[in-house]
Amino acid sequence: MKTTSENHPWEMIYSRDGHVFSELLPGFFESVKKFNAHQCNRILDLGCGNGRHAVGFGKLGFEIIGYDISPSGLALTQSWLQDEDLPSQLVQGDYRLGLPFADNSFQAIFSTQVIHHALLKEIRFSIREIWRVLQDNGLGFITVAGRTHSNTDYDEIEPGTFVPLEGSEKGLPHHIFSEDEIRFEFGIFQIHEISPRDNGRVTAIWIKK
Numbered sequence: 001m002k003t004t005s006e007n008h009p010w011e012m013i014y015s016r017d018g019h020v021f022s023e024l025l026p027g028f029f030e031s032v033k034k035f036n037a038h039q040c041n042r043i044l045d046l047g048c049g050n051g052r053h054a055v056g057f058g059k060l061g062f063e064i065i066g067y068d069i070s071p072s073g074l075a076l077t078q079s080w081l082q083d084e085d086l087p088s089q090l091v092q093g094d095y096r097l098g099l100p101f102a103d104n105s106f107q108a109i110f111s112t113q114v115i116h117h118a119l120l121k122e123i124r125f126s127i128r129e130i131w132r133v134l135q136d137n138g139l140g141f142i143t144v145a146g147r148t149h150s151n152t153d154y155d156e157i158e159p160g161t162f163v164p165l166e167g168s169e170k171g172l173p174h175h176i177f178s179e180d181e182i183r184f185e186f187g188i189f190q191i192h193e194i195s196p197r198d199n200g201r202v203t204a205i206w207i208k209k
Helices: 009-017 026-037 052-059 071-083 120-133 179-185
Strands: 042-046 063-068 090-092 106-112 134-145 154-158 161-164 190-197 202-208
Touching: 009 071, 026 052, 026 106, 026 134, 042 052, 052 063, 052 071, 052 106, 063 071, 071 090, 106 120, 120 134, 120 179, 179 190, 179 202
Parallel strands: 042 063, 042 106, 063 090, 106 134
Antiparallel strands: 134 202, 154 161, 190 202
């Protein structure tokens, strides 16, 4: 059965544990540098979670729109933005069903460890949606899974897509990307960089429309 906002593992985590993420990832700082260099101010934080990067971008003067499947995560983000006296533009939804934004809405996309949580056909649809809402010459920083956790048991439900049988993301698909697959699936974009991180567990991708 497909996860919804109510039974999605991250909705359960945010509703139970609150701010599980507070530290900015290294990709945030390189994104700030590149977004500034290319005059990308209006940014979609795709899968904003509890708001760490939305707040980080907001503090630096970017116009940030946060999008997430988890109502509890978005409530945490809104509260955090309000505490920092920052504008709050947040949208709840499931990216696997399409993004509720007009064509060419954003100058940049920032998304860490989000879009690989789906079947490959859904990921392909999401990539097309990212293309659609990104402006010409817009940039994207996206990270996906590069390998599974060695200490977790999985079922492989389609080639390259694994579902954890235990842990906080139990039941949530993880599609594992090789570099060749990234080049193929993101081929609609100009791919500027593909770099393994966190001992290969994560792969970072810089794209341009």
